[in-house]
Amino acid sequence: MTLWGMLFCLEIGSSSGFLGNLLVVPMDGSHWVGIKAIAQEMGRRGHRVTVVIPEISIRMGPGKYYDTITYPVPYDRDYMDFVMTSHKDILEKSSQPFMEKMKKMFSQIQKITNLLHTTAESLLFNASLISHLAQQNFDAVLTDPMVPTGLIVAHKLGIPTINLLRGVPCSLDMKASGCPSPPSFVPRFFTGYTDRMNFKERVINTLVALLEPLFCRLMFWHFDQIAYDFLEEKVSLEFSCDSVHTRIDFTLEFPRPLMPNVILVGGINCKVRNPLPEQQPISRVVTTT
Numbered sequence: 001m002t003l004w005g006m007l008f009c010l011e012i013g014s015s016s017g018f019l020g021n022l023l024v025v026p027m028d029g030s031h032w033v034g035i036k037a038i039a040q041e042m043g044r045r046g047h048r049v050t051v052v053i054p055e056i057s058i059r060m061g062p063g064k065y066y067d068t069i070t071y072p073v074p075y076d077r078d079y080m081d082f083v084m085t086s087h088k089d090i091l092e093k094s095s096q097p098f099m100e101k102m103k104k105m106f107s108q109i110q111k112i113t114n115l116l117h118t119t120a121e122s123l124l125f126n127a128s129l130i131s132h133l134a135q136q137n138f139d140a141v142l143t144d145p146m147v148p149t150g151l152i153v154a155h156k157l158g159i160p161t162i163n164l165l166r167g168v169p170c171s172l173d174m175k176a177s178g179c180p181s182p183p184s185f186v187p188r189f190f191t192g193y194t195d196r197m198n199f200k201e202r203v204i205n206t207l208v209a210l211l212e213p214l215f216c217r218l219m220f221w222h223f224d225q226i227a228y229d230f231l232e233e234k235v236s237l238e239f240s241c242d243s244v245h246t247r248i249d250f251t252l253e254f255p256r257p258l259m260p261n262v263i264l265v266g267g268i269n270c271k272v273r274n275p276l277p278e279q280q281p282i283s284r285v286v287t288t289t
Ligand SMILES: *[C@@H]1O[C@H](CO)[C@@H](O)[C@H](O)[C@H]1NC(C)=O
Pocket: 069, 070, 071, 072, 126, 127, 128, 129
């Protein structure tokens, strides 16, 4: 119940007397936006919030209502910029031959996964930082499970995780919480299907569902190794059943059965906007654009 209290009863959070101690292990890029908003708000309401980020990142940084711990990484700002620019180039230049493009894309994916692995290792194998975190008596880890660093840290510290992500690879969150996900009804990622499939689509959807575990093994195999080296025990990088999963918003999902530890949060993906100016004549807006 405390987790519910921490994240979602923000309204009553501090007034109910429970003040939690939250560790945040975020993911860089657009993933940071939602997590930062929650970290800020939790801190503002009196909870203790500590965010752990690498010294070099695209957009992660300190905030007013939470503490930030940074850890050194073996790459510099120039390398980060280089990876980001080459990413942009690949997305933009579409006139290249197909094979050329695939080759570039493959090397880009390698660069990014290497970066993710290096970042994770820099946190996990920094012994002084991990022992510092272990002494802080955190109640839970709020993390983005796109990269399982936060899950591994939570396992080490023996505390539950709150996973904030829409579209967890291979529906690992749904599996961990025991949500039924029959391939004949729940469309799989990238198929573009809806919950109304004809027979052929159901067959293809089932095939994709069968291939998913293989894809996930490939995606996470290096993290399995990192987790093994760090925890010194064999763990499968699936979510434990004490995790809470959030940021599934039915405006973006098809109806499906959910378990009580899957919590729908609307609007987390949205930027907070200022209200529109009231007396702006529409014609003027059109002519200036
Ligand atoms: C571990 O992280 C701390 C800061 O969080 C840093 O001062 C220290 O140099 C790091 N240790 C290693 C071995 O990178």
